Amino acid sequence: MTRDTPSSQVEVYGRSVQALVDAMEFLTGKVQRVLASHGIASLDPEKWYPMSAVLDSFDDILKQVGPHTTRAIGLAIPKNAVFPPGIDSFESALLSLDQAYRMNHRGSGDIGSYRYQRTGELSAQMVCDNPYPCEFDQGIILALYGRFQPKGSYVLQIEHETADCRKTGAVACVYRLKW
Structure with a gap:
């Protein structure tokens, strides 16, 4: 199900989406199936993906696996996503x-x-x-x-x-x- 929100015009950098896969290493096949069901069949960290598909994937993972896994995805963001330089605290x-x-x-x-x-x-x-x-x-x-x-x-x-x-x-x- 695709969201009908302003986010349908927004894309998410693949490196951020990669955090989803990295956080669920033990369920890689399940994550790939969830992503594919929302149009992200082959994740490339250097490409951009529709935010609505990413959010729908999060919803499915939250329902199927639970909130602890969603927290683990957040924990993986800083090592995957792009951050500005100069962060020291x-x-x-x-x-x-x-x-x-x-x-x-x-x-x-x-x-x-x-x-x-x-x-x-x-x-x-x-x-x-x-x-x-x-x-x-x-x-x-x-x-x-x-x-x-x-x-x-x-x-x-x-x-x-x-x-x-x-x-x-x-x-x-x-x-x-x-x-």
């Missing part, structure tokens, strides 16, 4: 997340965003109003923390504000981060 990684998102999507249509706001020395708020699943966004944030873990910090807490969730029809998910 967790905060700069979070600040650059929206730019990286736009580097991996092209075309006309509203793709949403990632908005970072520092709320304290060791805390922040991230607003995600993109069409990807919550668990995917949380996986990206966790991967960035793992890669750029601040000195003296041993764990990242991601608290999903229950009042705001795309699963229940909200425009955005809001996460409170503490490290």
Whole structure:
């Protein structure tokens, strides 16, 4: 089923889609079948694919395999997707997340965003109003923390504000981060 949204005019860079395959190494055949069922028969990391097909593939994987796998896909994004140069800290990684998102999507249509706001020395708020699943966004944030873990910090807490969730029809998910 193809989405009838502005995302139908948007494409996703294949390296980002590759994270889906890498995260589900143990289910590669299943992922390839899901992608093929949405028109991505042979994934080439250097090509661009319709965002609607990628989102429909995410929906199927979420239904068939579950949210933990969707989080694992998010965890694989930073090592697959294109990111701007000069990232050297967790905060700069979070600040650059929206730019990286736009580097991996092209075309006309509203793709949403990632908005970072520092709320304290060791805390922040991230607003995600993109069409990807919550668990995917949380996986990206966790991967960035793992890669750029601040000195003296041993764990990242991601608290999903229950009042705001795309699963229940909200425009955005809001996460409170503490490290």
